[in-house]
Amino acid sequence: MRNERNRSHSLFSLLASPDGVRLSNRILSNTLERKMVLRSTEIRDIIVPEFQKHVETRKKLKCWIDDLKGPIFIAMDVTYRCNLNCPYCYLSAGERHSAPLLSFKDFKYIIDTLVGESEILGLCLCGGEPTLHPDLRSMISYSKEYDLIVNMVTNGTLINEKFAKDLSSLEIDSVQVSLDGSTPEIMDRLRGKGIFKRAVNAIKTLIANDVTTMVAMTLTKLNIRDFPNVAKLSEELGLYSLRTMFFIPEHERHISLIPSNDEYAQVIHWIKDNQRHYKCLLEFGDPTEHIVLGPYIGHVMISINPEGYILPSPYMSLAYGNILNDSWNALWGEIERVWSDNPVFNTISKLLRNEKDFAVLSRVGLNRNEDENIIDVRKLSREECIHLAETIEEVLRV
Amino acid sequence: MNSQKGIELTPEQINKIREYVQTNLKSFYFYPNTNLKYRIEKDGRIVCFSPLTGRMSVLNPTMAFIYLCLKETPGLEFYKIVENIVENFNAESQRIEKEIQNAIIWLFVNGYINIKNNNTQMSFIQLVQKYLEG
Numbered sequence: 001m002r003n004e005r006n007r008s009h010s011l012f013s014l015l016a017s018p019d020g021v022r023l024s025n026r027i028l029s030n031t032l033e034r035k036m037v038l039r040s041t042e043i044r045d046i047i048v049p050e051f052q053k054h055v056e057t058r059k060k061l062k063c064w065i066d067d068l069k070g071p072i073f074i075a076m077d078v079t080y081r082c083n084l085n086c087p088y089c090y091l092s093a094g095e096r097h098s099a100p101l102l103s104f105k106d107f108k109y110i111i112d113t114l115v116g117e118s119e120i121l122g123l124c125l126c127g128g129e130p131t132l133h134p135d136l137r138s139m140i141s142y143s144k145e146y147d148l149i150v151n152m153v154t155n156g157t158l159i160n161e162k163f164a165k166d167l168s169s170l171e172i173d174s175v176q177v178s179l180d181g182s183t184p185e186i187m188d189r190l191r192g193k194g195i196f197k198r199a200v201n202a203i204k205t206l207i208a209n210d211v212t213t214m215v216a217m218t219l220t221k222l223n224i225r226d227f228p229n230v231a232k233l234s235e236e237l238g239l240y241s242l243r244t245m246f247f248i249p250e251h252e253r254h255i256s257l258i259p260s261n262d263e264y265a266q267v268i269h270w271i272k273d274n275q276r277h278y279k280c281l282l283e284f285g286d287p288t289e290h291i292v293l294g295p296y297i298g299h300v301m302i303s304i305n306p307e308g309y310i311l312p313s314p315y316m317s318l319a320y321g322n323i324l325n326d327s328w329n330a331l332w333g334e335i336e337r338v339w340s341d342n343p344v345f346n347t348i349s350k351l352l353r354n355e356k357d358f359a360v361l362s363r364v365g366l367n368r369n370e371d372e373n374i375i376d377v378r379k380l381s382r383e384e385c386i387h388l389a390e391t392i393e394e395v396l397r398v
Numbered sequence: 399m400n401s402q403k404g405i406e407l408t409p410e411q412i413n414k415i416r417e418y419v420q421t422n423l424k425s426f427y428f429y430p431n432t433n434l435k436y437r438i439e440k441d442g443r444i445v446c447f448s449p450l451t452g453r454m455s456v457l458n459p460t461m462a463f464i465y466l467c468l469k470e471t472p473g474l475e476f477y478k479i480v481e482n483i484v485e486n487f488n489a490e491s492q493r494i495e496k497e498i499q500n501a502i503i504w505l506f507v508n509g510y511i512n513i514k515n516n517n518t519q520m521s522f523i524q525l526v527q528k529y530l531e532g
Contacts, residue, residue, distance in 0.1 A: 062443065065454070067441070069439060121435050121447065147435075
């Protein structure tokens with residue numbers, strides 16, 4: 001049981017079933033007894049029928065998340081620029097110095113539209129590095145005028161005392177800082193010299209200013225054994241939560257960084273064995289779950305890129321419409337069922353084997369570090385969609 | 399703000415708390431958790447974030463109706479809530495009383511509503527904490 005005053009509203013939580021339990025985790029917990037690590041994609045045959053039963057029960061109780069007015073939460077990528085150049089970044093943000101910024105005018109239009117027509121409850125300001133955006137404070141302030149829940153994801157390097165004070169006075173609901181190791185030796189090797197110290201200072205400053213702070217750790221072969229130490233550090237720092245998940249290789253050059261299944265198993269078991277001793281909430285996520293269960297869940301969350309494209313999955317450069325150019329009302333009706341109705345998304349939902357397939361999809365230009373070539377599936381004809389779906393099927397079946 | 403380490407309860411303690419809530423339910427006054435961020439769907443469901451877990455949650459139209467009744471008139475008693483539901487959903491009072499009792503307990507345990515007893519308003523967590531303090 002946790003303190004109700006300190007609820008955070010996380011992206012991680014959005015695929016939870018309405019009773020608050022992530023279905024795949026529930027299924028996963030049974031398999032853990034047998035010392036196995038399974039992704040949603042690898043237990044499709046179990047998880048899909050289980051989930052369908054779950055949906056039917058919820059529908060009978062009239063508490064399922066279908067036929068909604070709109071998404072509940074949005075992830076807004078305000079820029080893909082970043083001041084760091086992490087080798088495993090799925091956006092290659094550090095190399096995109098001239099990537100577009102979402103203008104404040106467009107931001108206001110998006111918020112006005114989504115609050116006005118769909119009554120969204122909250123948003124996460126993401127990137128790239130959102131603190132590089134000159135209008136970030138105005139964006140938070142504008143969202144708060146609508147009483148939205150506002151979260152932010154940052155590497156923390158630009159957060160000083162004044163910035164933290166500003167975030168606190170703007171009443172931001174939570175800030176997630178990246179922390180990829182418990183020592184400078186581990187983290188700086190991945191993110192650059194001095195970054196560990198700057199991230200930890202940011203965390204301390206945010207907490208000192210009463211901002212609910214959490215960390216996310218990107219697990220790679222180079223730091224995965226350090227997870228228990230990061231958890232201990234998170235506890236000492238007074239963090240709300242520590243989140244991690246299967247590493248997403250967006251390009252085949254990232255494959256060598258992927259931890260082994262045994263290494264993942266150790267982390268998951270460690271969390272299971274130790275959570276009860278921690279105030280800090282320890283969470284392990286599955287980045288493929290929203291894709292596997294997409295046809296049954298619909299969209300409770302959408303990602304929007306700085307150019308207004310709507311991304312049904314944050315890990316692929318496949319868009320479905322553009323909120324700045326298309327009518328939102330028309331878009332929503334289609335987006336809600338895009339994983340089941342559209343052949344491109346449906347093929348990915350059915351065939352994605354695990355998170356490594358995001359790298360495989362780079363062969364057909366669908367990885368996020370090629371956003372310049374983003375494909376707006378909504379603009380494709382039925383024949384073009386089928387052709388793209390066949391191409392995807394070909395690479396995923398290899 | 400810091401989070402709070404989980405409170406572990408024995409099955410005996412859980413039973414005692416359950417018994418206390420069930421026995422006294424009809425003498426409590428109920429109040430909404432006013433911090434809840436929610437929206438009302440066209441069919442009367444409420445979509446929100448669970449006050450207890452922070453995860454997305456859906457209240458069915460009856461649960462949503464109870465919550466909204468309390469938003470409109472904080473401090474209702476059990477039988478007044480039953481009366482409102484009977485009137486709104488055209489239901490039979492005796493048949494639904496048990497269901498409403500369960501619904502109210504669920505809303506209380508999950509942090510959507512608070513109780514007031516002996517002039518003290520408290521959430522379920524506060525009730526548990528009070529119980530553990532003896």
